[in-house]
Amino acid sequence: MKITLDQVVKTFDTFRAVHGVSLEIESGELVALLGPSGSGKTTILRMVAGLEYADAGSIHFGDEDATNIPVRERGVGFVFQHYALFPHMTVGENVAFGMKVSKVRRSKDEIARRVEDLLRLVRLEGLGNRFPTQISGGQRQRVALARALAVDPKVLLLDEPFGALDANVRRDLRRWLREIHDELGITTLFVTHDQEEALDLADRVVILNEGRIVQQGTPEDVCRRPGSAFVMKFLGDTNRLAGTATGGIARVSGATVPAPGVGDGPVEILARPVDLGWATAGDGIPAQVARVIDQPQGRRILARIETGEAVELDVPADMQVAASDHGYVSILRGNVFPVS
Amino acid sequence: MVAMFFTSLPFVVRTVQPVLEDLDPALEEAAQSLGGSDGTIFLRVILPLLTPALLAGLSLSFARSLGEFGAVIFIAGNRPSSTEITALLAFIRLEEFNYSAAAAIASVLLFTAFVMLAVTNYLQARALRYMARA
Numbered sequence: 001m002k003i004t005l006d007q008v009v010k011t012f013d014t015f016r017a018v019h020g021v022s023l024e025i026e027s028g029e030l031v032a033l034l035g036p037s038g039s040g041k042t043t044i045l046r047m048v049a050g051l052e053y054a055d056a057g058s059i060h061f062g063d064e065d066a067t068n069i070p071v072r073e074r075g076v077g078f079v080f081q082h083y084a085l086f087p088h089m090t091v092g093e094n095v096a097f098g099m100k101v102s103k104v105r106r107s108k109d110e111i112a113r114r115v116e117d118l119l120r121l122v123r124l125e126g127l128g129n130r131f132p133t134q135i136s137g138g139q140r141q142r143v144a145l146a147r148a149l150a151v152d153p154k155v156l157l158l159d160e161p162f163g164a165l166d167a168n169v170r171r172d173l174r175r176w177l178r179e180i181h182d183e184l185g186i187t188t189l190f191v192t193h194d195q196e197e198a199l200d201l202a203d204r205v206v207i208l209n210e211g212r213i214v215q216q217g218t219p220e221d222v223c224r225r226p227g228s229a230f231v232m233k234f235l236g237d238t239n240r241l242a243g244t245a246t247g248g249i250a251r252v253s254g255a256t257v258p259a260p261g262v263g264d265g266p267v268e269i270l271a272r273p274v275d276l277g278w279a280t281a282g283d284g285i286p287a288q289v290a291r292v293i294d295q296p297q298g299r300r301i302l303a304r305i306e307t308g309e310a311v312e313l314d315v316p317a318d319m320q321v322a323a324s325d326h327g328y329v330s331i332l333r334g335n336v337f338p339v340s
Numbered sequence: 341m342v343a344m345f346f347t348s349l350p351f352v353v354r355t356v357q358p359v360l361e362d363l364d365p366a367l368e369e370a371a372q373s374l375g376g377s378d379g380t381i382f383l384r385v386i387l388p389l390l391t392p393a394l395l396a397g398l399s400l401s402f403a404r405s406l407g408e409f410g411a412v413i414f415i416a417g418n419r420p421s422s423t424e425i426t427a428l429l430a431f432i433r434l435e436e437f438n439y440s441a442a443a444a445i446a447s448v449l450l451f452t453a454f455v456m457l458a459v460t461n462y463l464q465a466r467a468l469r470y471m472a473r474a
Contacts, residue, residue: 071369082366084366086367086385101375
């Protein structure tokens with residue numbers, strides 16, 4: 001089911017949470033709404049679900065105008081951040097709830113069979129008689145998903161689905177959700193503030209800030225071609241260096257970066273730690289090492305360049321470097337944005 | 341009855357209120373997104389979650405009502421065999437220095453209170469069985 005949002009606006013009291021957001025989600029797509037807290041991503045998700053109503057604009061499911069359809073008739077599956085499992089019901093009863101209360105009459109056997117199928121799908125066979133307090137967080141999340149899928153939703157909406165879980169469980173569940181999505185082909189929209197999660201899971205990432213879409217595209221697009229300094233900074237560790245652009249080339253003391261299409265004037269050069277190089281002699285920005293952090297995948301140098309700005313750079317694990325060493329930072333790759 | 345309703349209601353309200361305030365609104369939203377009507381959500385989701393608190397409030401107010409006589413006498417009077425209450429009967433026997441009769445009435449009260457306590461405890465444990473951890 002294709003979802004279309006057209007100029008959707010939502011205001012809470014005096015705070016405008018969503019400013020005219022337009023978004024198309026193709027049928028069967030898995031899309032992430034990514035943004036810092038307060039960027040309006042959860043509000044958008046709740047409006048798609050029908051848990052909030054848009055103040056202006058429209059939301060279409062396929063060709064049907066769903067803007068004013070209440071949540072119980074909208075046919076969405078919603079997975080809440082803290083699962084919202086019914087604590088007084090067993091896992092099986094939780095999953096069966098939607099089928100029991102629906103207008104479509106189903107026999108007891110039919111419901112029992114479907115509950116079993118769903119529990120198998122989320123790999124929780126045999127836990128049907130447990131209560132939610134008796135299972136782990138990751139298992140609860142999977143029950144919440146099974147419960148949402150039980151009513152054959154047209155779209156699946158997940159609010160920070162893995163936010164409350166620890167890192168290892170999160171990674172497993174991510175891969176697993178991707179598998180489930182590929183198996184069922186259901187249009188899925190999820191909200192996260194974790195860029196790694198969005199890039200890992202989604203076909204398309206929509207980055208929001210202050211109630212507006214700042215960039216959308218495939219994970220490759222947003223990573224390799226960030227449209228603004230905000231996107232670049234939000235997606236991962238970033239070094240910011242002040243420089244000046246002249247004739248399509250940005251300069252900082254001792255280093256240059258190509259800046260096609262950037263007008264002359266002050267610019268900021270943004271580069272990931274891996275996009276900076278370190279050498280004890282040669283070209284580059286003179287710098288002094290403040291600290292070296294050892295990590296499983298290599299070493300990270302925290303250095304201060306001659307202008308006083310702090311930079312972080314990743315170097316191979318075998319590089320010999322220690323605090324207070326002097327050296328030169330080179331910019332291997334960088335994105336240049338005019339200073340506004 | 342009317343008198344007891346008014347003096348005991350606060351006990352039920354005060355025990356249910358914090359539970360009601362702590363209920364996660366997402367539970368209701370989840371039930372809505374699964375297609376539940378307001379009535380169904382109340383009966384199947386909200387009410388069962390309030391049951392333990394309701395029972396606690398009920399047993400508290402019952403315990404209070406057993407020993408109460410001031411409010412009842414003012415509202416219902418003390419007509420023999422129709423609005424007489426046990427607590428007052430025991431008190432009258434005591435004033436007549438008829439200790440054995442007073443003790444007999446009091447032990448009936450005591451027994452009733454124990455039974456009531458046992459029943460509500462049992463019901464509460466049942467209603468809260470989902471809270472038990474594995």
